[in-house]
Amino acid sequence: MTPGVKPHIQMPARVAAGDVITIKVLAMHDMESGQRQDGAGNIVPRSILNRFTCAFNGARVVDIQLEPAIARNPYFQFSALVPEAGEFTFSWYGDDGSVIETTKHIQIT
């Protein structure tokens, strides 16, 4: 992932305890599949985000293993149960060893 590019996360800022929310997550990444040829006919080497995780106050929501068949700028939409106020942690792991982590607070109404 290009350093400095913040992933986009869409989710409510406050909910009632025990509510289920929808989380939409978009990361900006070329997800080079290792199948594409450049102008000179050379294969562009594979470089993708190979794992995405989302946890809430340390408990797992999803842990996704990504393959080159995931489209550029990987987008995920999933649901999470929010039992209490706290913090969502989102992490992406790149083939190049890079880890991008971002957090989002949620409040209880």
Added chain:
Amino acid sequence: MKFTRRDALTLGLGATAASLLPFSAASACEDAIAVFTGGQEPGEGDISLRLPASVKDGSSVPVLAEAPGAVVLALFTTHNPAPQIATVHFGPLSEPQSLLTRIRLSRSQDIVAVARLADGSYIRDRKSVKVTVNGFNI
């Protein structure tokens, strides 16, 4: 080393096998599913896979997989360069178990969603999609 008639026959057989590649790609998908399920045959159940029936551009095709009660959900393709798309492990705070994402497709083919349930059994759903432009070349 001498090039015998037997060698020529072997080469010919290899070429025949290569010409049947789409067929072996489909079995690569079946093999990948068997690895995921540990050899168990997935049954019918509460799992739904939704995607467009036909797309022009294979580089970003929306796919929605819903499998309430699933512990793990894996997506496969029959004719992409590799059969795996993604594997999702759902945690205790995932509710209900579903994933919407965008995938790449190289050609017209089938997508298969397989879910592992809490009791260790597997269920699957399968959908076809027509693709005009190879999403791996874009």
